[in-house]
Amino acid sequence: MPDLILHHYPMSPFAEKARLMLGHKGFSWQSVTIPSVMPKPDVLALTGGYRRTPLLQVGADIYCDTALICDVLEHRQPTPPLYPEHQKGVARVLAQWADSTLFWAAMGYALSPKGAAALFAKQAPEVGQAFAADRAAMRTGMVNLRAGDATAALRSYLRRLSTMVEEQPYLLGQAPCVADFAAYHPLWFIRVINPAMAGILEATPHVTEWLDRMAAIGHGTSSKITSTDAIAVAAAAQPAPLADDAFQDEHGIDLGSRVTVAAEVFGQEPTEGILRAATRTRYTLERTDARAGRLHVHFPRIGYVLREVRA
Incomplete structure (x- = not known):
């Protein structure tokens, strides 16, 4: 499977959450240190607008928000679990x-x-x-x-x-x-x-x-790479095929529409792209960047706002 690349900086609390979950799962992962404040040109090359920390990159797939990163890590390696049975x-x-x-x-x-x-x-x-x-x-x-x-x-x-x-x-x-x-x-x-x-x-x-x-759980095993290297990884890859999850339409916005997704609060910079998936748990936008190539940027539904871009 493609390597896990975490874009983060040392003092970020949410990045510490992600680092510790990576350690809990026993993952080996690649570490990209990003700025703690704007400008963040290499982050935006991957996300198209979203600038909160951390991001998880898997090839040409970019996962935003640690709530979604939890799900990605759980799917990739179910044990030890992040979601306890019956709770x-x-x-x-x-x-x-x-x-x-x-x-x-x-x-x-x-x-x-x-x-x-x-x-x-x-x-x-x-x-x-x-x-x-x-x-x-x-x-x-x-x-x-x-x-x-x-x-x-x-x-x-x-x-x-x-x-x-x-x-x-x-x-x-x-x-x-x-x-x-x-x-x-x-x-x-x-x-x-x-x-x-x-x-x-x-x-x-x-x-x-x-x-x-x-x-004491620790951060697992990490190795450092540059943001330039991470963008090159994205450019050399294609987004993974989307799971055959049912389209859940709550907005009257069809798949294939041009949309934006932005956080409800704190860091509301929008990401614009083509809506490729809207499942019960996440949105997926397709976008193209001059350096990073064709990407899928994924967001959790909870805490994020989907809007159609009208001509």
Whole structure:
């Protein structure tokens, strides 16, 4: 099978989620380090507009959003599972909460004025300014939690997580699942990337023990390649044949139509292309790039908006 190529950068929380899932599955994978802020010309060559981190590339197929990346990894190697038998629905719902509500509370706390000052204390002022400006642009239209509200919410969420791991090693039982990886990465950001703010974890020792268990999973085996190399891989490949999944039309938009797909919130830059699939779980757009060639760009349905491009 084609190699897995993860496009990411070290301090990205969602990239840490993907890296740890790759380790959980025991994959060997190729690593492309991308910029943390715009411009990202090599990313856009692959996605056509989407700029959130990480991306998973498999030949000429580009998978956006870690929720979809979870499904791709599970399909490629079902064991050990990310979705526990008899708890698949609970695991997905808990993961969605962690990737959204828990994540934004953690970021509101970790990137508060005090947290941002600590995070960028050893870097030139323009680095922190560029990061703040970039993320402000990505949050256009979002309601942001104030630092005090985020802190109060995070303390409550930590207590709730603590009750889940007091008598079992992982959130839903004896083995980690998608919910653990989703809840782990925002707390990893606080603990590892901005440790000056990690004191909030001291009141929930069961959570820190769970974090230790998750960290021990590791990232599997990776090798570095450049973004230029990754684009060349895409250009030399063709998108994989699409699975024969039923077309699920919720919009009155036919397959073969020119459309855009964009995130509902945070990083709403659209990707435009030809709609090649709309299944119960994902959209697939075909697009062509001068450097990367013909691509299929895949998005999960949940959290994304499909629109027809009208002449």
